[in-house]
Amino acid sequence: MRKYLFLAILFLGSQFLNGQNAEKIGCGADLQWKELVKNHPELLIEQQKFDEGFAKLKANYKPEDFKANGSLNKKGKKYIIPVVVHVFHVNGSENISDAQIQSTIAGMNSYFAGTKDSNLVRPYFKEFIANCDIEFRLAKKDPQGNCTNGIVRKYTIQTNRGNDQIKDESAWDTKRYMNIWICKSVYSGANLVGGYAYLPFGFGPTSKNGVILGASEFRSNSNTGAHEAGHWLGLYHPFQSEDSCSADNDQVDDTPPVFFKPGVIGGVLQGRGNKCSDNTYNTCFTTTPPNTTEYPDMQENVMDYFEGSCSGMMFTWQQKARMIYCMDNFRSVLVSPGNLDSTGVSDLAVTPCSPIAGFNTKTQTVCAGGTANFFDYSYNASTFDSYAWEFEGGTPSTATGKIPGTITYNTEGKYDVKLTVTNSKGSNTSLLENYITVNPPNSVRNPGWRTTADWWYLNTWEKEGWYFDYEYSSNEFVGNKASFNNASSMVLPLDPFNFLNSLGNNFSFTSPTFNFSGANNPYFAFNYAFARGTTSSNGTVVPTTETMLVQSSSDCGKTWITRVNIPSTSISTIGDNTVPSSVNFVPSEASKWKEVIYNNATSFPKAGNVMFRIIFNYQGGNNFYLDNVRVGDGVASGLNNQLASELKLVVYPNPFSGNASLTYALKEKENIVIDIIDIVGKHIATLQNGAQEEGHQSVLIDKTALNLQAGIYIVQLKVGNSSVSQKIIVE
Numbered sequence: 001m002r003k004y005l006f007l008a009i010l011f012l013g014s015q016f017l018n019g020q021n022a023e024k025i026g027c028g029a030d031l032q033w034k035e036l037v038k039n040h041p042e043l044l045i046e047q048q049k050f051d052e053g054f055a056k057l058k059a060n061y062k063p064e065d066f067k068a069n070g071s072l073n074k075k076g077k078k079y080i081i082p083v084v085v086h087v088f089h090v091n092g093s094e095n096i097s098d099a100q101i102q103s104t105i106a107g108m109n110s111y112f113a114g115t116k117d118s119n120l121v122r123p124y125f126k127e128f129i130a131n132c133d134i135e136f137r138l139a140k141k142d143p144q145g146n147c148t149n150g151i152v153r154k155y156t157i158q159t160n161r162g163n164d165q166i167k168d169e170s171a172w173d174t175k176r177y178m179n180i181w182i183c184k185s186v187y188s189g190a191n192l193v194g195g196y197a198y199l200p201f202g203f204g205p206t207s208k209n210g211v212i213l214g215a216s217e218f219r220s221n222s223n224t225g226a227h228e229a230g231h232w233l234g235l236y237h238p239f240q241s242e243d244s245c246s247a248d249n250d251q252v253d254d255t256p257p258v259f260f261k262p263g264v265i266g267g268v269l270q271g272r273g274n275k276c277s278d279n280t281y282n283t284c285f286t287t288t289p290p291n292t293t294e295y296p297d298m299q300e301n302v303m304d305y306f307e308g309s310c311s312g313m314m315f316t317w318q319q320k321a322r323m324i325y326c327m328d329n330f331r332s333v334l335v336s337p338g339n340l341d342s343t344g345v346s347d348l349a350v351t352p353c354s355p356i357a358g359f360n361t362k363t364q365t366v367c368a369g370g371t372a373n374f375f376d377y378s379y380n381a382s383t384f385d386s387y388a389w390e391f392e393g394g395t396p397s398t399a400t401g402k403i404p405g406t407i408t409y410n411t412e413g414k415y416d417v418k419l420t421v422t423n424s425k426g427s428n429t430s431l432l433e434n435y436i437t438v439n440p441p442n443s444v445r446n447p448g449w450r451t452t453a454d455w456w457y458l459n460t461w462e463k464e465g466w467y468f469d470y471e472y473s474s475n476e477f478v479g480n481k482a483s484f485n486n487a488s489s490m491v492l493p494l495d496p497f498n499f500l501n502s503l504g505n506n507f508s509f510t511s512p513t514f515n516f517s518g519a520n521n522p523y524f525a526f527n528y529a530f531a532r533g534t535t536s537s538n539g540t541v542v543p544t545t546e547t548m549l550v551q552s553s554s555d556c557g558k559t560w561i562t563r564v565n566i567p568s569t570s571i572s573t574i575g576d577n578t579v580p581s582s583v584n585f586v587p588s589e590a591s592k593w594k595e596v597i598y599n600n601a602t603s604f605p606k607a608g609n610v611m612f613r614i615i616f617n618y619q620g621g622n623n624f625y626l627d628n629v630r631v632g633d634g635v636a637s638g639l640n641n642q643l644a645s646e647l648k649l650v651v652y653p654n655p656f657s658g659n660a661s662l663t664y665a666l667k668e669k670e671n672i673v674i675d676i677i678d679i680v681g682k683h684i685a686t687l688q689n690g691a692q693e694e695g696h697q698s699v700l701i702d703k704t705a706l707n708l709q710a711g712i713y714i715v716q717l718k719v720g721n722s723s724v725s726q727k728i729i730v731e
Helices: 029-039 043-059 063-067 068-072 098-113 158-161 164-169 225-232 316-328 337-343 640-647
Strands: 078-090 134-138 153-154 178-183 184-190 192-193 195-197 211-213 359-361 366-367 370-376 386-391 398-402 404-408 413-423 426-439 467-470 478-480 487-492 506-510 524-532 534-537 538-545 547-554 561-566 592-599 611-617 623-635 651-652 659-666 670-677 682-690 695-701 709-719 722-730
Touching: 029 043, 043 316, 063 316, 063 670, 068 192, 078 098, 078 158, 078 164, 078 337, 078 682, 098 134, 134 195, 158 164, 158 178, 164 178, 164 211, 178 225, 184 195, 184 211, 184 623, 195 225, 195 316, 211 538, 337 682, 366 370, 506 623, 524 547, 561 592, 640 659, 659 670, 670 695, 682 695
Parallel strands: 078 134, 078 153, 078 178, 178 211, 366 426
Antiparallel strands: 184 192, 195 211, 359 370, 370 404, 386 398, 386 413, 413 426, 467 506, 478 487, 487 623, 506 611, 524 592, 524 623, 534 538, 547 561, 547 611, 651 659, 659 695, 670 682, 670 709, 709 722
């Protein structure tokens, strides 16, 4: 970034009126690149080759070759880039309209043409405004040659946390199309960013290569789309080295050197702020070469991070040269005449297309007698002549129109939903089989004490309807020998380098339904162990910020209510200590576990169909252990081990093949109930029910008399208002 003569022209205007006053979230391209090269260091060699190739071009660089279209790179052509926009949504504002997409593409073209607010560029930078001779056009043919408007829509909750993983939901050949993915929010690791793009030498031939943007950033008066497209075409940030005023920061000579090191505050990548009131704002004062006059920071450059109406409206001539070098050497197939024909962008005539049907509902599970509302997101056409809905098992069973109204499901089962949309060019049908699940209005399960989800040998928790759910992460819970009650547990393994895309994701465990309509003292409880790790925020090492929720549903999972909220400041089970990722945290002592009990007499849902779920939000900490998940009607004593110790509870022998003795000691007269429960929670026998005096007690467990088959059982000992359990193994 060579310094050029400052023309000593003062730009007096300080207020501009374009549309760029919204707060700008930082670009995540550098964060993604750093993570990428950790796993693929060979890409650094590809980067070096790219930069060396451009350096050779610069050796013979003549600005006049790029200033006139007729002599552009001595080829005299405009570069046309076929574009497909994938919109991921949950029927919110992120499901941006076709019109907004079209106007935003037009806005991107104005940045690359050098016409976007060029009158606001300070006089001493005006001579560097480049018409890049690059035009983005929405594709008119999809990869199969079908008619398209260049827009794809897909309903997915992943839109709330868009990253590389969401791209697998919809991606067209990245050698033939520039893919733009739109999400409600975009994250690089755990950090919220405005968007990011891969450089042409970073995963260039893969389905990940393209531009991903937050929906709020993809608008005609925002330069974020043009900024990320610049990365995709080989441009760096002007402050690329982050810690110096190097003349080689962005490998471009006509952008002044810049010093800036992006920071993260509250998990949000920061921009450079609004400096429009300071026309001479400058972060680098060392002139290069010597004896030349200093330029201020080029706030007007699209590839910088500045905010405000004076920022980000131009590319320079040598940035144009670098993008042309990229297209000629790394994206030549995409801009070739043959590809322009096959993607339909060489012919600008607008051709209407037949529609593509698409729909969803906010819930796919209802109780019998419950209702569902469906949302249409059919696309690929500007007009739709008819909608034909079919709701198997629903009332009404058919509907017409874009909004079908409320559909009632009265009978248990799984049902298909079908939508057919039609216009003058054709019709299309979307059929989702077994899309709606209708459960009984009242559960057959009563809330008896059970350790259904305790993960000991031969546990049947999955068959009973408990399940783990993952927010599009490849990390998942696995069995582990570490346990609160000396059996086993499930653990979500730490993911310190985010190899498994765990950062920021929710991991949940959901129960089947239980009938609490007649319960007196209902509860939901579990034990967990977790140690926070550390992360860096603005150069300061701070603990990770995991959180946990306990929620309930009384309508078969259609809606959920938060019952317990455990913030990051109190989630750790080892106090304020943290455990680095290099140490595998194992809760080897009971003191390293915590218990969560929800039994609020006022708010507990005493309904006939109650579900619970535990939601853990991972932010880069250590292992998270879950154990002893239980529901019941009574006292939810979490002091299982402590109570057993106080009672001196012993089953001997254990395992046994004939008889065993259950012994314990009472400090005073108590009402005692002893039950045997099988592995699925079925009551087998009551061994004791009544008052017992103070002192040593012994109860016989007779395999033959009780008709016990080989397997695992639970002995539950209720002492007054408390209870304790002991697993026994019958051989």
